[in-house]
Amino acid sequence: MLVDHVIAPDAEALEAFLRRHLRSDALVQVAAECEVLYHGRAASTADAGDYLLIVKRDGSLQLHGDTGIKPVNWQPQVDDVHLELDDGRLALTAQRFTPPEWVRVTFLAVGFAQAVELTETSGFVLMGTEAEMQRALALEPERIEAGLEVLELELPTPVGGIDLYARDVEGRLVVVELKRGRANQEAVHQLQRYVAAVRDQLDDADVRGILAAPEITGPALERLQGIGLEYRQVTALPTMDDARDEQPSLF
């Protein structure tokens, strides 16, 4: 799994190491005190300190500090990585063209560099996405309301796709917006947009809007009801409360 490593290499040794491994299938790491320059979407940033640089097989690059999930600097993919040895210091530049941006890391003092191979990668299982929720509720619309008949999934409108488009027991059209987690004001506005689009299109003011989610924030509920839309608590899938009850030790 650990393919190769060097401890406290000088600039030449680090350059040799990186040239050997960067374009291989290995994940390359460098722990070093370094300067980092970024220019692109964020205009520009400059950093200096001890960081852990990770360059993955797909060319993505991230530079981690000692706290936080997010890297201090990163580049999702790169079109070009190149090394330059200048003035006794090695610099790695990762550049991409769309959007145009680049990150340059200049190594000042290197702790170690290593190449790691992560070969075995199985598939994964994910349950509880909004898409699954949509399918589940399309099959059992009575979970939202008795007598509800689903007409369309992801019905396109000029302002986006309506999650569930349905007709209620009294024949009124119903726009349903689903949220997997706690619905907030943003979700209310999304629903409002869709309802307005349908009313506009059909020239029919009698269109209902339902926000279906396991939870909703206070301000969101207030606003929702203030504009004549409805909230339905839907617990078709495991919610956060389930996690509170279950203990890891059960596994």
Next chain:
Amino acid sequence: MLVDHVIAPDAEALEAFLRRHLRSDALVQVAAECEVLYHGRAASTADAGDYLLIVKRDGSLQLHGDTGIKPVNWQPQVDDVHLELDDGRLALTAQRFTPPEWVRVTFLAVGFAQAVELTETSGFVLMGTEAEMQRALALEPERIEAGLEVLELELPTPVGGIDLYARDVEGRLVVVELKRGRANQEAVHQLQRYVAAVRDQLDDADVRGILAAPEITGPALERLQGIGLEYRQVTALPTMDDARDEQPSLF
């Protein structure tokens, strides 16, 4: 910088290593074939394969595969990390309470483990945030429109804060929504909300809405103009085009 490391440790050796370093100030890594279970906001996931586990000083945990910026599994902070040796296999469980979720990593075959110290961390410079754009345009509102007078920054409304609240040369009120990057439909709706709130509050239909951004998407512009709102291209700050022109080698 590299404090300690073990290569291909067995479960007991790995446990000893992790107990020694996990609560220290070091960043701990383990490269291993492992099983990963997650339960929480995403309902649940299960993974197996070769991953690189990183546990930082603040207790945040991330599990990286060999591609992509985002970890396969992660936990922003944890309230509790514990190790269990069961059936000859070591399992690390990281749990947090709000929101309730946990990740459990069971190590099957370990490549190496290491502890890294990242001490030197200087401050950083970041330019080009929306907040800076707001301050810059508040000082020079003529960049948006001649004769514009800024009345308020971040004026609160029931539906959120208005970036710039102003009066135009003809005395009409103007709501300005700023976007640092390319404005999309979401931004248009945000502006629409604010304009509606002001018209409502003042019972005055003659309130203008301006979306100020360096770029705008086609659909967003169409919708914006369709509802009588305006777009102003603002290039008060370095935009993406600057990055295209500049070369890393200039540094």
Next chain:
DNA sequence: ACATGAATATTGGAT
């Protein structure tokens, strides 16, 4: 602790 909004969000899917 909760809610809101920005961000180099990233990622996947549709057009």
Next chain:
DNA sequence: ATCCAATTTTCATGT
């Protein structure tokens, strides 16, 4: 390539 919407977004901030 562009755009839109979901995501365990993360993070900072205000209440």
